[in-house]
Amino acid sequence: MSKIASILASIALTLSPQVDKSFDVAKEKTYINEQTLVKTETRFSQKEIAESDPIGYExxxxxxxxLEFGETKIxxxxxxxxxVKAYRITxxxxxxxxxxxxxxxIKEPKNEVVLKGTKISWKKEDANRCGEFKYWHKYENVYMTTYTPQCLGCNAWTSIGLKAGYGIVAVDPKKIPxxxxxxxxxxxxxxxxxxxxAMRSYPGLLIDLGFPSLAPQDKWLxxxxxxxxxxxxxxxxxxxxVGDLR
Structure with missing residues (x-):
């Protein structure tokens, strides 16, 4: 008598006390085999997945x-x-x-190489309040604010000992010497x-224009x-x- 048959026979006797306990084991085995009373079903499953993460290039x-100063070329x-990581999930x-x-x-990144221009070419220009002048580089659409010696945290003298006011502009010296x-x-x-x-923390280029006072005749921008x-x-x-002026 198989172990499965023995277990099922025991269950049957427990659940049905009126059944004749002197049944034939061979018949029970045949009955079990013929009726296919035992059904095995697993609740476990597995599958494989892939997860990917980009690796940035430098x-x-x-x-x-x-190349002219300020120009770049890739x-x-x-x-x-x-x-890419493959996982087996249970x-x-x-x-x-x-x-x-x-x-x-792992697919290794391909780093970028950029050429940065250093060539200096002098040009002439004429502009309002500047007159005629020569220059070697032009920044376009730079964000500029204004300040006076009377503003909060300001004083009559600049960080390098010049008299604050018109003709002095504040910069980040790491970007504009x-x-x-x-x-x-x-x-x-x-x-x-x-x-x-503000100039040192700005991500691009920020210039603060010095004026003598807040009076309209002294602060025209x-x-x-x-x-x-x-x-x-x-x-x-x-x-x-050189870069994004923001």
Missing amino acids: TSYRDDEN LNKGENGEE YYDEEILDKELINTE YWTKVCIPGYGIAVAGDTGG TTGRYDMYILNNEDKRDRFF
Whole structure:
């Protein structure tokens, strides 16, 4: 008598006490086999999935003396890589019981190489409040604010010891070196001679125009976007900002 038959026979006797306990085991076995009373069904299942994550590429710059300062050219275009992980998931009904990593494939990124112009070409221009001048680089649509020596946190002297007011502009010295001479049409000729937290934290290029006071006759420009020409410090061109002005 098989073990399954024995168990079923025991269950049958327990549930039906009126059944004759002297039944023939062989008949019961035949009955079980013929009627196929035992049905096995698993509630476990498995499937395999893949998950991918991009791997960013890096960008490097190379100086190119054949390109004008401020110009860039992509030498090798970058491509993101990818990491693909394959998992075997085991479920009990709809619940995840196990997640096993079975394979990992990595496609390495292709780094980007950008040429950065260093060539200096002098040009002539004539602008309102600047007159005629020569410049070697022009920033277009730079975001500019205004300040006076009387503003909160300001004083009569700049961070490099110049008298604050008209003709002095505040900059981030890591993007526009101190003592750089500039022309801002509508404002005039000025020197980068001051700095401030707003300029240093701005992600692009921010210039703060100095005025003697808030009186209308002393402050004729408002916050906005203006062009700016660089008139000197060409020997420090590697310290000038190149990128998204924001």
